[in-house]
Amino acid sequence: MKQLWFAAICIGYMIGTTLGFSNVEPPNIDGAHIITAGDAWSVNIRIPNGTAGEQVVGVLQNGFKTIIAHLTLGTGGVANWQIPLGEITQSGETALIIYYGKEEYRQSLQVQPGVPTVVELFTSANSMPAYGEGSATIMVLPRDNWGNAADNTSEFQLDSLYPGGQHNSNTFTYKGGLGWMTLHSQGNPGRVRAALEYGSLSASLELTQTPGEPQFASLRLSPDCVFNDGRDRISLVATITDSHGNPVTDGTLVTFSWRHGHGSASTVDGQATLRLPAPTSHTGQFSYRATSGETHSNTVFLKITEETCSYD
Amino acid sequence: MTSKSQSKFLLFIVGMLVAIPLSVLTVRLVAQFITYFQQGADPASIFRAHKLIVPDFEDIHWSDVAHHSGKTPTPAVQAEIAANYWTAWEAFSRAQQTGDTSDMATYWSGTAYQQVLQGIDKQQSFLRTHTGHILRLRFFSDDDSVVAFQDAAFTLVLSAGDMSFQLTTSADVVMTLDQGFWRVRSIMLAYH
Numbered sequence: 025m026k027q028l029w030f031a032a033i034c035i036g037y038m039i040g041t042t043l044g045f046s047n048v049e050p051p052n053i054d055g056a057h058i059i060t061a062g063d064a065w066s067v068n069i070r071i072p073n074g075t076a077g078e079q080v081v082g083v084l085q086n087g088f089k090t091i092i093a094h095l096t097l098g099t100g101g102v103a104n105w106q107i108p109l110g111e112i113t114q115s116g117e118t119a120l121i122i123y124y125g126k127e128e129y130r131q132s133l134q135v136q137p138g139v140p141t142v143v144e145l146f147t148s149a150n151s152m153p154a155y156g157e158g159s160a161t162i163m164v165l166p167r168d169n170w171g172n173a174a175d176n177t178s179e180f181q182l183d184s185l186y187p188g189g190q191h192n193s194n195t196f197t198y199k200g201g202l203g204w205m206t207l208h209s210q211g212n213p214g215r216v217r218a219a220l221e222y223g224s225l226s227a228s229l230e231l232t233q234t235p236g237e238p239q240f241a242s243l244r245l246s247p248d249c250v251f252n253d254g255r256d257r258i259s260l261v262a263t264i265t266d267s268h269g270n271p272v273t274d275g276t277l278v279t280f281s282w283r284h285g286h287g288s289a290s291t292v293d294g295q296a297t298l299r300l301p302a303p304t305s306h307t308g309q310f311s312y313r314a315t316s317g318e319t320h321s322n323t324v325f326l327k328i329t330e331e332t333c334s335y336d
Numbered sequence: 337m338t339s340k341s342q343s344k345f346l347l348f349i350v351g352m353l354v355a356i357p358l359s360v361l362t363v364r365l366v367a368q369f370i371t372y373f374q375q376g377a378d379p380a381s382i383f384r385a386h387k388l389i390v391p392d393f394e395d396i397h398w399s400d401v402a403h404h405s406g407k408t409p410t411p412a413v414q415a416e417i418a419a420n421y422w423t424a425w426e427a428f429s430r431a432q433q434t435g436d437t438s439d440m441a442t443y444w445s446g447t448a449y450q451q452v453l454q455g456i457d458k459q460q461s462f463l464r465t466h467t468g469h470i471l472r473l474r475f476f477s478d479d480d481s482v483v484a485f486q487d488a489a490f491t492l493v494l495s496a497g498d499m500s501f502q503l504t505t506s507a508d509v510v511m512t513l514d515q516g517f518w519r520v521r522s523i524m525l526a527y528h
Binding site for chain 2: 081083085087088089090092113114115116117118119121123128132148149161163165167170171172173197199200201202204
């Protein structure tokens with residue numbers, strides 16, 4: 025019978041060892057489970073059956089930081105680990121590992137980010153087509169004092185002021201440290217001011233709503249009658265507007281063409297001007313036209329005469 | 337007479353034994369010299385960093401690229417982001433081992449740069465390996481300059497003193513394209 029008992033104990037021990045069962049009770053780790061980045065933290069580690077003077081090693085993996093402490097058990101097998109202010113600074117789930125002899129125990133500590141103190145606001149485009157035809161993506165990176173991203177539950181709003189005085193408020197989609205939203209254009213060309221306010225934080229940026237493509241073109245000629253003595257210059261002024269009648273973007277190229285030639289100029293406030301000597305070869309009527317993109321202007325006529333010009 | 341012939345023969349053998357390796361060595365050195373002047377600069381030497389290689393699929397790959405907000409990056413851009421993110425971890429590991437942080441700014445920026453520098457302390461710990469990065473896209477901006485993704489459940493092996501421990505980790509990452517190079521701008525690590 026004794027032999028049977030002995031055999032059973034041996035087999036049980038072998039199975040326990042093989043499957044990794046430990047006869048050592050896990051330590052009792054007593055400390056806050058949730059703290060805010062930058063806070064001090066204190067934890068009591070009680071090793072059951074531990075004796076005063078024994079060594080325990082604590083490792084705290086917080087973000088990229090590793091904090092290691094060699095602790096000595098006191099009365100009752102308890103070691104106290106105190107981490108001062110400003111040591112645990114990176115938010116996120118932090119791993120606490122306790123080494124006692126050959127045993128290893130793990131527990132997690134949740135480190136929450138602090139209140140955002142810095143916010144970066146930026147856009148994917150500095151300009152967008154007006155009249156609701158364009159959009160830009162606005163992004164926000166809010167950070168606390170330690171550079172941690174704000175909590176996922178945070179809500180950030182952007183207030184936009186459009187050229188016509190309209191106000192709009194949009195909420196960012198915020199996940200994993202980045203907030204983003206699509207800002208749609210509204211109204212006529214001009215400046216859009218976008219501002220974010222969150223507690224005492226504020227950030228702003230400015231976008232430009234640009235006019236559309238050239239849609240209408242009108243051409244004026246001055247003067248429309250000259251003598252053929254070769255002493256006159258004429259001015260061609262093309263006014264180019266978009267589909268809503270607003271001047272096109274400055275710098276839009278306009279090509280002027282006439283029977284034996286062509287020239288070009290860029291728009292300023294929707295107008296492009298070309299000055300050139302009046303033709304002298306012979307008298308008669310000369311026609312001029314302006315083109316910008318796919319848009320053609322009306323045709324204007326210049327009269328070259330040897331007699332008199334009548335200005336009605 | 338015989339001994340003189342034998343001595344000559346021995347000298348010949350010894351001479352050959354010395355001459356043949358010398359000849360081979362000389363040819364190899366000349367070949368290396370010529371090759372050196374025929375090739376361009378090593379990109380890694382330009383950036384004082386790792387070799388510009390695409391990491392293996394097991395090291396890092398994308399998952400769920402379709403389920404996200406915004407634009408979908410092209411496969412080439414996905415590969416570029418993944419390679420730069422992986423290289424950022426390599427740079428961190430290397431800086432921990434050497435203590436040289438001079439090239440960290442190539443891979444890390446903003447607050448992530450400040451945070452990763454706090455983790456470089458040769459006395460405390462260093463990263464041995466990082467494997468199994470699986471990236472889940474959250475957002476990619478329409479101007480191709482900002483990306484946010486989650487790095488789900490990768491494995492870090494760290495050493496601290498005479499201890500070595502493995503951590504299953506996830507990360508919320510924001511990277512921005514600065515002067516043609518994707519850098520980690522924000523990162524939040526969670527150990528499970």
